[in-house]
Amino acid sequence: MLYGERIRVGLVGIPSSGKTTIFNLLCKASAEVSEYPFTTKSKNQGIMQMYEPRVEVLSKILKSNEVKYPAVEIVDVAGLIKGAHKGEGLGNEFLSYIRPLDIVCYVLRHIESVPHIDGKDDIKRDFDILRYEISMSDLEIISRREEKLKKLSSVGQKEARETLKILEKIKEQIENFAQNAKFKVEWESEDERAKGEKEISSLNLVSAKPFFVIINTDISTSRWDELKNSLKGKIEDEKIIVCDALSEMEIDEKEVRNYGITPLRELITNTIKKIGNVVIFFTGFEGKELRSWIVQKGTTVFEAAGMIHSDMQKGFISAEVAKYEEYKKFTSDKEAYQNGVFIKVGKDYIIEDGDTIRIKFKV
Numbered sequence: 001m002l003y004g005e006r007i008r009v010g011l012v013g014i015p016s017s018g019k020t021t022i023f024n025l026l027c028k029a030s031a032e033v034s035e036y037p038f039t040t041k042s043k044n045q046g047i048m049q050m051y052e053p054r055v056e057v058l059s060k061i062l063k064s065n066e067v068k069y070p071a072v073e074i075v076d077v078a079g080l081i082k083g084a085h086k087g088e089g090l091g092n093e094f095l096s097y098i099r100p101l102d103i104v105c106y107v108l109r110h111i112e113s114v115p116h117i118d119g120k121d122d123i124k125r126d127f128d129i130l131r132y133e134i135s136m137s138d139l140e141i142i143s144r145r146e147e148k149l150k151k152l153s154s155v156g157q158k159e160a161r162e163t164l165k166i167l168e169k170i171k172e173q174i175e176n177f178a179q180n181a182k183f184k185v186e187w188e189s190e191d192e193r194a195k196g197e198k199e200i201s202s203l204n205l206v207s208a209k210p211f212f213v214i215i216n217t218d219i220s221t222s223r224w225d226e227l228k229n230s231l232k233g234k235i236e237d238e239k240i241i242v243c244d245a246l247s248e249m250e251i252d253e254k255e256v257r258n259y260g261i262t263p264l265r266e267l268i269t270n271t272i273k274k275i276g277n278v279v280i281f282f283t284g285f286e287g288k289e290l291r292s293w294i295v296q297k298g299t300t301v302f303e304a305a306g307m308i309h310s311d312m313q314k315g316f317i318s319a320e321v322a323k324y325e326e327y328k329k330f331t332s333d334k335e336a337y338q339n340g341v342f343i344k345v346g347k348d349y350i351i352e353d354g355d356t357i358r359i360k361f362k363v
C-alpha cells in the first residue's frame with residue numbers, strides 16, 4: 001500500500017464525545033464545538049503534521065528551503081447513535097465520508113462535565129453501539145452487491161457465483177467485528193484472497209478498516225488506566241489512547257509533558273505508524289524542498305518511484321539510499337555523500353523507515 005504524502009483517518013463516535021475538539025486540537029482548526037449533541041452536521045476536514053523530529057534534523061543537514069512533514073488527513077463527522085441505521089439521529093449516511101479513508105479512529109468518552117446522550121458514560125457500551133451500527137451499514141452495502149450478483153449468477157455467470165461465496169465469508173467477519181471488534185477472513189487460496197480483498201476495498205467496508213480508539217476524558221490522569229481497562233479483552237492495549245483533548249487545547253504542546261502526559265499528536269502518530277504498518281521515507285537535495293512519504297512495510301523503491309512520479313518509475317535506473325542513523329552524523333549533505341553514506345540500490349530494494357532516497361531515472 002502506498003499512502004503518499006498523507007494517510008487518511010476518520011473520527012467516528014457518539015455525539016459529544018469530543019470528536020471536533022480532537023479535530024481542532026490536532027489540525028489547529030476552529031470548527032464549532034458545543035455541549036449539545038449533533039453540533040457537527042456534515043464534516044470537517046483538516047491536516048495534522050505527524051510528530052516526526054527526524055524532519056528537523058534532516059532539514060538542517062540539507063539546508064532545505066521548504067519542508068513537508070508526513071501528514072495525517074483527519075475527517076470529523078456527525079455523531080452516530082443507537083438506531084442510526086434506521087435513521088435515528090442524523091442516520092448513518094455520513095459514514096460515506098469515512099468509507100474512502102485508510103484508518104478509523106473510534107472516539108469514546110468519559111466526560112463527567114458534559115451530559116451523555118444516553119444519560120450515563122459507558123465506554124464499552126458506546127463502543128459496542130458504534131460497531132453494531134457500522135456493521136449494519138456495511139451489511140446493507142453487501143446486500144446490494146449480492147442482489148446484483150444473484151441476477152448474474154441466475155443467467156449462468158460462474159464468477160458471480162464465486163463472488164457470492166466470498167461475500168459470505170466477508171459477512172461472517174462483519175458479524176465478528178460487531179461482536180468482537182475483529183475482522184479477519186481465512187482465505188482458502190491466494191486467488192480467493194486477491195478477489196476477496198478487492199471486494200472489501202471496492203465496497204469500502206468500514207468494519208474491515210484498521211482502527212484505534214481514543215478515550216477522551218476530563219477525569220484525573222491517575223484514573224486513566226481504569227478507563228483503559230474497561231476495554232480489556234476487547235482490543236489490544238497498543239490500540240487505545242487516553243487523552244483530555246479540551247485541556248490539551250489550553251496549553252502549548254511543549255508544556256503538555258510537564259503534566260506527565262504525552263501530547264495527543266505524538267500518541268496518534270505512533271499509533272497510526274503501528275497499525276497502518278507504516279514506513280516513512282524522505283526525498284530532497286541540498287537547498288531544495290524536503291518531502292516526507294508514507295508507504296507500507298515491504299514497499300520497494302521501484303513502487304515508491306511510481307508513487308512520486310510516473311516518469312520516475314518508467315525511466316527508473318537506480319536509487320541511492322542513506323540510512324537515517326548514519327546520515328544524521330553529518331552536518332552537510334556533501335560531507336555525508338563524500339563519506340559514502342549514500343548506497344546504490346536496485347529496483348527491488350525494500351524501503352526502511354527513515355531512509356533518504358534519491359532516484360536516478362531518464363525521461
Ligand SMILES: Nc1nc2c(ncn2[C@@H]2O[C@H](COP(=O)(O)OP(=O)(O)OP(=O)(O)O)[C@@H](O)[C@H]2O)c(=O)[nH]1
Pocket residue numbers: 013014015016017018019020021022032033034035036037038039040041077078079080111113114216217218243244245246247
Ligand atoms: N472537560 C472536557 N470536555 C471536553 C473534552 N472533549 C470535549 N469536551 C466538551 O464536550 C463537548 C462536546 O465536544 P465536541 O468536540 O463538540 O464533541 P463532538 O463529538 O464533536 O460532538 P458532535 O459534533 O455533536 O457529534 C464540548 O462542550 C467540549 O468542550 C475533554 O477532553 N475534556
Ligand SMILES: [Mg+2]
Pocket residue numbers: 019020021032033039040076077078
Ligand atoms: Mg463535532
